[in-house]
Amino acid sequence: MDPISGNLSSAVRGLVGERVDVIDEQALLQALNSTPVMEGRKQDLWADDAVLRRWAREHGGSGEATELDRLRQARDLLQAATYGPVPEADMRRVFTGVHRLPEVDASGLRWRLTGPPERMLAVELVLAWFDVQERRPGRLRPCGNDECRLFLLDRSRANTARWCSMKTCGNRLKARRHQERARREPGT
Ligand SMILES: [Zn+2]
Numbered sequence: 001m002d003p004i005s006g007n008l009s010s011a012v013r014g015l016v017g018e019r020v021d022v023i024d025e026q027a028l029l030q031a032l033n034s035t036p037v038m039e040g041r042k043q044d045l046w047a048d049d050a051v052l053r054r055w056a057r058e059h060g061g062s063g064e065a066t067e068l069d070r071l072r073q074a075r076d077l078l079q080a081a082t083y084g085p086v087p088e089a090d091m092r093r094v095f096t097g098v099h100r101l102p103e104v105d106a107s108g109l110r111w112r113l114t115g116p117p118e119r120m121l122a123v124e125l126v127l128a129w130f131d132v133q134e135r136r137p138g139r140l141r142p143c144g145n146d147e148c149r150l151f152l153l154d155r156s157r158a159n160t161a162r163w164c165s166m167k168t169c170g171n172r173l174k175a176r177r178h179q180e181r182a183r184r185e186p187g188t
Helices: 010-015 025-032 049-058 065-083 088-094 117-135 166-184
Strands: 099-105 108-114 140-142 151-153
Touching: 025 049, 025 065, 025 117, 025 151, 049 065, 065 088, 065 117, 065 140, 088 117, 108 117, 117 140
Parallel strands: none
Antiparallel strands: 099 108, 140 151
C-alpha cells in the first residue's frame, strides 16, 4: 500500500475535531485551482460570490461575506506560497487569535481549534496546505506549463508528473515541441 495515501494526517484531524467536512486534498486543490487561464486570460472563479459560497458551505462554512473575503485572501496566499517562497508574515497573520484547546472526555483527548468564526475556514484551508507540505513534501507544485495557472499534487511513486493534466497541458506542450522540431528540421 502507498504509505502516503489516505486523508489528512492525525495532526490536522485532531485540530479540527470530529468535523467530517474537513478541507481535504481535493478541496485544497480546488481552492488553488480556482484561477484558471481561459482563452489566454486568468480568470477568478472565486470572484463569483455564489461559486465561493457553495464551496464554503460544502466545507462547513457559513458562506457569509467576510468569510468569503478571508478565503480569497488565503487562496492568494497559498498560491504564492506554492510558487514560493512562503510569505511568512502573511501566513502568521492568518493565525492571529487562533488557539488550540485540549478537550477531555470519556473517549480521550481531542484538540479543538478556536478563533474568529469568520476566519476559521480560511485557517483550515491554510492548515490543509501545511499538512500536504509535511506529508507530501515537494509534491504540490505549479503546472509545468508557464501559461497555465493550475497546480498539481503528484501522488505517484515516481514523482515525475509535470502537468496539471496530461489531456490539456501535457498534450499541448508535446504538440508544440513537435511543431518546433518540425520547423527546425524541415523534411523530418
Ligand atoms: Zn496546466
